[in-house]
Amino acid sequence: MAPDHLTERDYAQLAEIVERHAGIKMPVGKRLMVEGRLRRRARALGLPSLNAYCHYLFGQGGLDDEFQQVVDAITTNKTDFFREPxxxxxxxxxxxxxxxxxxxxxxxxxxxxxxxxxxxxxxxxxxxxxxxxxxxxxxxxxxxxxxxxxxxxxxxxxxxAVYPEQMIEPVPQDMRRRYLLRSRDQERPTVRICPxxxxxxxxxxxxxxxxxxxxxxxxxxxxxxxxxxxxxxxxxxxxxxxxxxxxxxxxxxxxxxxxxxxxxxxxxxxxxxxxxxxx
Missing domain, CATH: 3.40.50.150 (Vaccinia Virus protein VP39)
Known part of the structure; x- marks a missing residue:
């Protein structure tokens, strides 16, 4: 099976649309990451390849309905509690x-x-x-x-407001007691922000x-x-x-x-x- 990749033209078109409408740059160095995330989106739509996904976006008018999903797929969501304290x-x-x-x-x-x-x-x-x-x-x-x-x-x-337990490491212990609720599921330890x-x-x-x-x-x-x-x-x-x-x-x-x-x-x-x- 041939490798499933975005063509240079499709990647450039996606990058231009995302930067114009969302302000987010998609340099060539992010291409593999973007491909991996969009493959998952293609599978969710029942499409066999990135080529088929891009044909749906650009050839069949699917971009209007799919644009938010594209942004969700390529957006970096690195975040922490008490980041830069x-x-x-x-x-x-x-x-x-x-x-x-x-x-x-x-x-x-x-x-x-x-x-x-x-x-x-x-x-x-x-x-x-x-x-x-x-x-x-x-x-x-x-x-x-x-x-x-x-x-x-x-x-x-x-x-x-549900998070893996390891995410709350930066939260001071006294705040954990006041503001966080712990899951009873020992196999999937999570916390939830209190109501x-x-x-x-x-x-x-x-x-x-x-x-x-x-x-x-x-x-x-x-x-x-x-x-x-x-x-x-x-x-x-x-x-x-x-x-x-x-x-x-x-x-x-x-x-x-x-x-x-x-x-x-x-x-x-x-x-x-x-x-x-x-x-």
């Missing part, structure tokens, strides 16, 4: 006190936080743990967490290339971490400019430590490691 420390010791004093966020109205490109949910649930602890120490403190991702399937997993925490997070489908935001209000804090590295500089500029438009004056934008806003024209000032304040 200094950001959560700064949220508690710097950002929240500043916003309480300057805008009343958290006291006169809820502190509004957006986890953009939230993947399967560890980041927004980490935020919910941290902010719930703040609320326990500051009577009357209120907050709201919105979380979005381009992948519908991954958002469904985030809403279920009180799940209720604190609202999930929305959202493409970061879309103008505006999925929320009806400006945000006080936006986490958009470890996703910009998949975008071209031009797309980074467009995405970040839109996020800044969705951020209140004096609000905070946090990006991944491997990501830089240098050479981008944005209304923000650096205030810490991968932390920026809206002018």
């Amino acid at each position: 200094i950001h959560f420390e700064r949220l508690v010791d710097t950002i929240i006190p500043d916003l309480l004093d300057s805008t009343g966020a958290g006291r006169s109205r809820p502190l509004d936080v957006w986890s953009a490109a939230c993947s399967s949910g560890p980041e927004p649930y980490t935020l919910a743990m941290v902010l719930s602890d703040v609320a326990a120490e500051r009577p009357g403190f209120r907050f709201s967490i919105g979380a979005s991702d381009i992948s519908h399937d991954i958002l469904q997993a985030a809403a279920r 009180e925490l799940r209720q604190q997070v609202t999930f929305r489908d959202f493409n970061l290339l879309t103008k505006g935001s999925p929320w009806q209000r400006p945000m006080d804090v936006i986490f958009c971490r470890n996703v910009l590295i998949y975008f071209s500089p031009e797309t980074q500029q467009a995405v970040l400019a839109n996020l800044c438009d969705s951020l209140r004056s004096g609000g905070y934008l946090l990006v991944g430590h491997s990501e830089s806003l240098n050479n981008l024209d944005l209304p923000v000032t650096p205030v810490g490691p991968a932390m920026y304040r809206r002018k």
